[in-house]
Amino acid sequence: IPMVVDINIGMDRTGVSPGRQALELARSIDGSEGLRLAGIMGYEGHVLTAWPNEDKRAQTVAALDGLLESRQLIEADGIPVGIVSGGGSGNHMFAAVLDGLTELQAGGACFMDPFYGELCHLEELGFEYALTILATVTSRPIPERVITDAGFKTLSAKEEWHAVVLGHEDFELVYLSAEHGVWLRSPDSAPVMIGEQLEIIPDYHDTTTFRHDKFIGLRDGVVETVIPLLARGRLQ
């Protein structure tokens, strides 16, 4: 059975410490009947929002150093290390060019969202937003307040960053309840009518996509494909 050693390179979530701990685990795998060391992995999720860019580069290099040094240590011990996996969407530009990394874990930003675009500064690299939620205005009790049928079962919301309504960038999300989205806008903004459809860029795709059973793919406004989310809900 091929095994990959998970190394904690600074995010403090899972993994053994780089260096001696990683070596010991690799040795233990290598010395076990039926097991084989396929490689090592880390994930430096804590550096994705570092800024300015030069800081992100330095923090990426520092974190992945723990991975690359562990590789040297294990290989110096006579155990070949195949896979060396690290990096994410938010820092792929710095991780991808590092000598010794064989696999990049980027993927979370494939559709882009305000977390990756704004907080991880991928907008500045020319990435565009590709995924939106279509919601309907179900109530507008006062001019400033717009209620949609997209609550937290449909969308998602972190308090640290924000979803965006296309064409109504002045909308501010107040809160999501199960089936309602409550937005505030200036009463002087362009009018919004009950029944109108709003196109919303979710603030973080990780917390939105798994709520749905399929993606509907459009090209130039025409539905081109429907992609079922086959793994959604496979939690058991």
Place this chain on the structure above:
Amino acid sequence: IPMVVDINIGMDRTGVSPGRQALELARSIDGSEGLRLAGIMGYEGHVLTAWPNEDKRAQTVAALDGLLESRQLIEADGIPVGIVSGGGSGNHMFAAVLDGLTELQAGGACFMDPFYGELCHLEELGFEYALTILATVTSRPIPERVITDAGFKTLSAKEEWHAVVLGHEDFELVYLSAEHGVWLRSPDSAPVMIGEQLEIIPDYHDTTTFRHDKFIGLRDGVVETVIPLLARGRLQ
């Protein structure tokens, strides 16, 4: 077509104002070909956590007054009001005994959770916790940190209140990422092993149940039924 008028009784989400606005909408329905006023509804979600209990009672009565007075106004206008719907799980004990209410919207606490149990004080009424998530410890890199395979795709977490690990009430949830739950515990607590299963009471069922395809019903530790969540994901 029977119609119910939604009245804003203080939560400031959806609905027309009590009194004149409600009456005008009821008249408009009554005077429209093919429409019929079936009743009125409100939801005083803003009073559920009021405390002490006497305050919750007073706030419930004050909010539902707006509903009951609207009913009188509409009926005095010659339009019969059938349904008068209000109240929720968190204040059902006060809403249910009000003269004039014909429907109670309680239901969210059918399984109980720390929001209803602690913040809405239903624990003190003898309600018990009936729904848990079974998670597996996948990593314990240092004695204080326990990582499970239940992240935000499985569980949910609000910052204002907390999920509970049965038998390990000292566990504090640090954060949920997509597939990981990160918990902190005292290093002196009872040991937890990798592979061990933890039973977690989610902090808020509204944000947890819709993530799953089925409920597994146990009685005395034996699986008695599997209930599919047929409406889950029916967002379109």
